[in-house]
Amino acid sequence: MSTKHCLALGATLFIAVAFGPVHAGDNPKRGAKVYGACAACHSLEPNLHLTGPSLDGLWGKKAASVANFPRYSGALKEQGFIWDEAPLNAWIADPQAFVPGTYMTFRGIDDEKVRGDLIAFLKIAMAPGGAKSAVAQGLINAEMARGQAPEPLATLGPDHQVTGIRHCQSTFFVATADGRQTPFWEMNLRLKIDSSSNGPKGGKPALVPGGMQGDRASIVFSDIEEIGRLVERKC
Ligand code: HEC
Numbered sequence: 001m002s003t004k005h006c007l008a009l010g011a012t013l014f015i016a017v018a019f020g021p022v023h024a025g026d027n028p029k030r031g032a033k034v035y036g037a038c039a040a041c042h043s044l045e046p047n048l049h050l051t052g053p054s055l056d057g058l059w060g061k062k063a064a065s066v067a068n069f070p071r072y073s074g075a076l077k078e079q080g081f082i083w084d085e086a087p088l089n090a091w092i093a094d095p096q097a098f099v100p101g102t103y104m105t106f107r108g109i110d111d112e113k114v115r116g117d118l119i120a121f122l123k124i125a126m127a128p129g130g131a132k133s134a135v136a137q138g139l140i141n142a143e144m145a146r147g148q149a150p151e152p153l154a155t156l157g158p159d160h161q162v163t164g165i166r167h168c169q170s171t172f173f174v175a176t177a178d179g180r181q182t183p184f185w186e187m188n189l190r191l192k193i194d195s196s197s198n199g200p201k202g203g204k205p206a207l208v209p210g211g212m213q214g215d216r217a218s219i220v221f222s223d224i225e226e227i228g229r230l231v232e233r234k235c
């Protein structure tokens with residue numbers, strides 16, 4: 001082989017090693033920091049679905065195949081590819097370009113090195129039981145593994161336990177188990193449902209303060225029928 005050919009082969013090998021799907025320099029620890037941007041919408045705990053599905057065990061599985069996640073877009077459901085380095089790289093670079101019409105409203109990460117680090121982390125975190133191993137390896141803490149999953153509500157004190165809600169003149173009057181009644185402007189109170197095991201106990205909706213001023217709050221119910229039972233129009 002001529003020197004020229006040798007050099008060319010050497011250069012090709014170098015490029016293949018340096019710029020292949022998983023780079024030698026990819027660092028899951030750095031990637032775990034980048035993952036913070038994903039934790040707003042994803043948890044790594046099995047079956048804990050937020051805006052997006054739990055990513056637990058998804059490595060090597062078909063796109064849009066997470067059980068009990070009913071919010072997939074038609075666009076992602078009709079794909080059929082398997083999640084590993086290459087599709088994740090394209091997805092994280094620009095989800096809308098890779099799967100036009102996806103519901104994942106994430107702008108994308110332009111820097112290839114940053115994506116490489118994140119994928120090195122995801123390879124660990126998206127394995128079955130990935131949350132546990134990522135925490136055990138000190139890559140993330142348990143809070144990050146849960147993502148922005150709501151706080152468990154079952155154990156709130158009587159001042160947060162709603163016993164009745166009446167609406168009158170643009171105002172919700174919220175009665176709590178400590179005997180108090182608090183008025184909220186109707187636009188400052190959000191009615192929500194947390195039907196997961198983190199949600200309030202049946203029949204005991206929770207008053208959760210929101211905002212800095214204390215004039216805003218959410219009431220979290222355990223199911224939709226409870227709203228009808230507890231909210232009345234009465235002046
Ligand atoms: C603003 C919320 C949001 C953010 C931020 C977000 N995602 Fe998503 N993600 C979603 C939603 C919603 C879906 C479902 C998309 C669909 O059905 O089209 C999804 C889907 C996915 C899927 C495919 C799941 C499956 O079952 O096939 C992967 C993988 C994924 N996201 C990884 C990430 C990673 C990694 C990040 C951070 C770089 C991230 N997401 C950031 C909301 C988000």
